[in-house]
Amino acid sequence: MKHFDLQSLVRPNIWALKPYSSARDEFTGDEGIFLDANENPFGRKNRYPDPHQRLLKKALSELRHIPVENIFIGNGSDEVIDLVYRIFCEPAHDRVILCPPTYGMYEVSANIHNVAVIRVPLTDDFELNIDEILSHDARCLFVCSPNNPSGNRLKNVERLLEEFRGIVVVDEAYIDFCDDKSFTELLPRYPNLILMQTFSKAWALASARVGIAYASAGIIALMDKTKPPYNVSAFNQEEALKALSKPAKHAYRVNLILQERALLEKELAQLPMVRRVYPSDANFLLVEVDDADKLYNHLVNRKVIVRNRSNMVRNCLRITVGTPEENRTLLEELRNSNLSISNHT
Numbered sequence: 643m644k645h646f647d648l649q650s651l652v653r654p655n656i657w658a659l660k661p662y663s664s665a666r667d668e669f670t671g672d673e674g675i676f677l678d679a680n681e682n683p684f685g686r687k688n689r690y691p692d693p694h695q696r697l698l699k700k701a702l703s704e705l706r707h708i709p710v711e712n713i714f715i716g717n718g719s720d721e722v723i724d725l726v727y728r729i730f731c732e733p734a735h736d737r738v739i740l741c742p743p744t745y746g747m748y749e750v751s752a753n754i755h756n757v758a759v760i761r762v763p764l765t766d767d768f769e770l771n772i773d774e775i776l777s778h779d780a781r782c783l784f785v786c787s788p789n790n791p792s793g794n795r796l797k798n799v800e801r802l803l804e805e806f807r808g809i810v811v812v813d814e815a816y817i818d819f820c821d822d823k824s825f826t827e828l829l830p831r832y833p834n835l836i837l838m839q840t841f842s843k844a845w846a847l848a849s850a851r852v853g854i855a856y857a858s859a860g861i862i863a864l865m866d867k868t869k870p871p872y873n874v875s876a877f878n879q880e881e882a883l884k885a886l887s888k889p890a891k892h893a894y895r896v897n898l899i900l901q902e903r904a905l906l907e908k909e910l911a912q913l914p915m916v917r918r919v920y921p922s923d924a925n926f927l928l929v930e931v932d933d934a935d936k937l938y939n940h941l942v943n944r945k946v947i948v949r950n951r952s953n954m955v956r957n958c959l960r961i962t963v964g965t966p967e968e969n970r971t972l973l974e975e976l977r978n979s980n981l982s983i984s985n986h987t
């Protein structure tokens with residue numbers, strides 16, 4: 643990174659924004675008679691949550707060895723993505739680079755904010771096209787590693803951090819299922835890096851909607867002042883804290899999913915309608931089959947729901963790794979489908 647000027651990348655209205663100051667910002671102690679926030683004095687869920695999620699950030703900080711001022715907590719990664727556009731992209735003016743096939747929210751959020759998208763597709767083996775990315779001028783670049791829906795970790799992301807002249811968002815939603823280390827170690831070196839993680843996958847808390855961004859203190863401060871004040875409910879903060887307090891449970895589940903992924907990969911590859919199982923660094927497998935639509939419908943009829951991704955990657959299904967029993971049922975239904983489908987043709 644030669645030279646980085648955060649202000650030059652931030653929308654002027656956001657740079658100048660004076661944030662809403664909540665009652666909980668103006669008085670932060672937790673003892674006293676609270677008559678400052680127009681809360682109802684009765685009940686046990688009557689108080690506004692901590693707008694800065696201090697306990698959760700402290701626990702994450704200890705687990706990941708990242709200072710609290712480099713951590714943002716959002717209402718899912720979706721809120722982090724939304725904030726990246728709000729902070730860095732002037733509607734109808736700025737552009738972002740996406741590398742399809744990838745996570746759909748980057749593009750939906752661009753459309754919501756009226757930000758133009760430059761698409762630089764991944765190569766046939768789902769690697770980044772670095773030179774083409776660097777040939778474009780854009781405010782932000784979104785890369786997802788391990789990537790959804792292809793499942794692989796992306797190579798050469800660090801070269802983008804070195805050379806891309808804008809914000810690089812690296813989405814590590816699936817990093818706990820991958821052998822590679824998280825990019826968290828690189829945060830001090832790259833002031834243009836926003837790292838996203840989530841409680842929705844490896845932490846088994848998708849229902850709670852808790853997403854994480856790690857970035858420079860300057861970027862985190864911009865996210866904090868731009869977000870809605872009480873963006874993460876007290877219940878969701880508590881659930882995330884509870885999950886963090888049980889690291890052994892987390893590790894056990896991740897390991898079991900990894901074992902099952904290996905098993906599924908092997909078994910799927912032996913089925914006659916399966917042409918290819920792409921290697922995965924995530925908790926799902928991208929599987930190319932003879933006829934994805936037909937197989938998808940067959941599975942739905944048998945009450946096994948996978949994701950038909952054939953509009954993104956030809957004849958591909960994306961299959962999440964389930965419990966051992968769920969995976970056995972999936973394999974059984976696929977074996978049966980071969981009989982019924984081949985009998986008809």
Ligand SMILES: *Cc1c(COP(=O)(O)O)cnc(C)c1O
Pocket residue numbers: 717718719720721745786790813815839840841842843848851852853
């Ligand atoms: C599932 C997923 C997320 C998680 O989003 P949340 O809003 O945190 O649930 C983020 N990025 C990618 C690529 C995903 O597949």
